[in-house]
Amino acid sequence: MELKPLRYFYEVARLGSFTRAAELLNLAQPAVSMAIRKLENELELTLFHRHERSIALTDEGKCLFAQAEKILQVVADAELEMQELKGLSRGEVRVGIPSMLGSFHFPPILMAFRHRYPNLTFSVQEGGTWQLQQMLEKGELDLAVIESETISDILEARTILREEMRATVSREHLFAERSSITLQEFFTEELVMFKPGYFHRKVLDRLAKEVGCTPNISFETNLVPLIRSIVKQGFGISTLLNMAVADDPDLVTVSFAPPIFLDLCIAWRKDGYLSRANRAFVEFLLESSRM
Structure with missing residues (x-):
């Protein structure tokens, strides 16, 4: 054949x-x-x-x-x-990054890596962690940032970031003065949620099931700026990482009781060939995560 x-x-x-x-x-x-x-x-x-x-x-x-x-x-x-x-002098990094991290966490990392390796090129795919994992497993991506809970047996992964998942509310919301809230309190509020397939949504769906709550979802969108705008105007609350709201004085993040942490990993296929360019990017991410 x-x-x-x-x-x-x-x-x-x-x-x-x-x-x-x-x-x-x-x-x-x-x-x-x-x-x-x-x-x-x-x-x-x-x-x-x-x-x-x-x-x-x-x-x-x-x-x-x-x-x-x-x-x-x-x-x-x-x-x-x-x-x-044969001594290829150029290479490409094909990596999938969730939208929130792609907007707020990765730009300076990508620029710093590009400065260190100016001959390498990037192909960045943004999307939900489930979509990115499927693309990774099919060989459409070489690397992807995914949440530790979703890693399948055919992937190798290393943790690069640990972040607390916190409720995000407007400064005028009753929760803004609280040091923490329960999941039950969170799920009874009108919620602005990521669509299914994104790591925040997957974790929250699991947590809702664990505490026996049905989330009161008013809006579904994968656009972080839209989520921030809806929450600021008081039409709902959400969960975002601190990096996504640190520059906005009109938004407040509140811990859950007990706190909820997310481990985000850089992953690749165990049976795939990881090029020198991709290996260099993995090493750079691990190095950055230790700083």
Whole structure:
């Protein structure tokens, strides 16, 4: 089995379209279709159910797709390793960072790393920790910052940041004068929450279940500036890390009783090849976390 038609098959299956796969591969659609037909003839199997306006994997196609994903990732890792053995002078760090950390914690770290390694380039993906972990496991990212509770068995991780999760309220809110509040008190308030998939939301959903509360969610958004604005105007309360509100005198953070801490980690695939550029970034993060 040749690698090229396997790559074509993988992209068609992943995107669910011959047209979109051809555009991604910068090929004419008939060339992609012909390669897939040739692969099916070679395997003596039908890989796709072809309908007038859609396609779907057959059972045999689903099996091949799972194997193709692994094969193509191994090949990509091998190509990268061989490039580095030839003395590659430039490299790329592909890292996923949750939005709150991407806005408030990581900019100075990224700039300091760039200053130390000016020949390296960055590709930063922002999103929820669940989305980032899925991209990491599929090989779409080399590194991702995720919450320690979500780390799967196929990932290696190191803690880079420990932060307290605190209730965030307006300065006029009754909780603003409190030294701490209970989870039960928090969950009875109108809440401004991150959407499912973000580490704050995942932790809070778990905590609500543990204390037997149903969160009173009024707003859901992943935009930190919007959360801050809604809370400041008194339309709800939320939870943000101190770094996200330290510059705003109209917002107050209050500890939970007992305090809740989040351990945030830099993670990568155990079976993946971590390039020299990515290893340098991991070491830089660990070094920064010890300062």
